[in-house]
Amino acid sequence: MLDIEDLHVEIGGKEVLHDINLHIGEGETHVLMGPNGSGKTTLLRAIMGFAGLTLTEGRITFKGHDITRIPLHERAKMGMGMLFQRPPTIAGLKLGKLLEVTSGGDLKKVEEYSQYLHMDNFLDRSINLGFSGGEIKRSEVLQLMIQKPDFVMLDEPESGVDLENISLIGNAIAKLVDKDVHIVNRKKSGLVITHTGYILDYLDADFGHVMCDGVFRCHGNPREILKVIKTSGYKECLACQKI
Amino acid sequence: MPENIEQMEDLSSTEKDRLAQTGLEVEMKNRSGSFFQVDQDIRQAASLEKGIEVLAIGEALRKYDWLKDHYWKLVPRDKDQYTKFVADQPDPRGFVIIARKGSRTVYPLQACLFLSKTPVQHVHNLIIAEEGAELHIISGCASASYTKTGSHVGVSEFYVGKGARVTSTMIHNWGEEISVFPRSAALVEEDGVFLSNYVCMQPVRKVQMAPVAYLKGKNAIARFSSITVTTPGSYMDLGSVVHLSAEGASAELLTRAITTGGTLISRGMIEGEVGHTKGHIECKGLILRDGVIHAIPEIKGNVVDTELSHEAAVGKIARDEIEYLMSRGLDEGVATATIIRGFLDVKIAGLPDVLQKQIDAAIDAAEKSGF
Incomplete structure (x- = not known):
């Protein structure tokens, strides 16, 4: 699904991601962990193709196509999607209007999915304006359910979400990455940033990666990695010689 | 060029389309009354609603002597050269709408002012909503597709009685070389509500106006909204002024402005003259291509207990959005x-x-x- 080779990324002339290599196969869900400011969100933004960062070296291949230089919206059209940790507020643009556009006018689907995520009362509201943490995440998941990406990147989907909403969001996200489909037939892939690991209760992840200071420090079983971080913190990862 | 436009139906389809863009229903569907003036000729003045009259102003002034107490009482004749020009006309044009006590329009009344051949179109309108009446007016002003230059000068005086509710929605569709100078004022009595909406998305050479609302009755409300796109070569100087002159009165001025190269000046003025009054001005502007959006919000409080605020923002669309x-x-x-x-x-x-x-x-x- 996704191949990243020797990727180097700069922001404002300073290299923030160094020599990143990552392979995510079809039907796989990967987890990305690491301390604040380690470059996790930057990696997601580089894969999605956002402006403001420069890819100085390396290559990103998606579904067999080199997408390193192609624009953001074309990557989205090819089947990439992203759940934002802190999406912008767009005053005036109603959530329902955006979903109408992205669903190609399929209002029935918009209605069905928004009811499922308890967002039907938000369709007439400006996107993210005055939304609580949980409402923002439900809106993000709703947009992705309509978009139906083959590869979805989730930037801290559980942050700011209360316990009641986490199962709703967790189950919806599990569907986004085909967790309700038998492993043999699973086609959709995901890359999830998490600090707490709560989302892993809903989402069996196949691989885990730890990023520190813009480099991968560790690859392995996500549950094992999380256990180490929970008991010893990231200093254990930084000291680890096993890489 | 058509020789005789007797009714809206007589207009060519191009002109009908231009009028339709200003919100006018040529077939009167969903309308409860209509006034149609081409240049200086009044073609139609009719109301389908009981208790509501739509008359040509000349006829109305002859029919009801009491109208003289409303005629030129809110807008001074000598306010500026445009009001003087209208006042100097021996035979006034425009409409009078009278909504009797307790009457209400289910559908809006439409007023169509169409500029065809004349260099200057002038109108003087009186809108009177008596106690408890509810009146919705849509004025569509347009020029013919073949009319390249000209001016439109319109005086409108609104009287919103006790507990009455008047909405006035004006959608403009002028030509690139047309200049427009509306002069409006409203008097709102106790518990009365006056909503004034202005929409102009098409090219115009110049529009300049600053309607005034006098909130004289307790708990009177005025809300002015303006939604505009200023195209290259267009110059719009739009303002609204509200005087909060009675306890409980409140006002809101809202502007959404886009420039694609033209100049928009957005003025707003709310004056809190007595206590327990509230006013807010909100102006948001987007500059899509180099042009001018100049927001001039003014608030003036004269007593302790008046709450006035404004917010204005001008800029481009954020990249992250x-x-x-x-x-x-x-x-x-x-x-x-x-x-x-x-x-x-x-x-x-x-x-x-x-x-x-x-x-x-x-x-x-x-x-x-x-x-």
């Missing part, structure tokens, strides 16, 4: 247009659906032409 929509699969052009459409998408509280739809349609038309 565009990229957010692009990450959902919209290309840059569609993402930008979707955000602009949202920016202009103001739902005006208290406005009948049929009029809100008319405003939405005017914005849709501007969206289709790519702003």
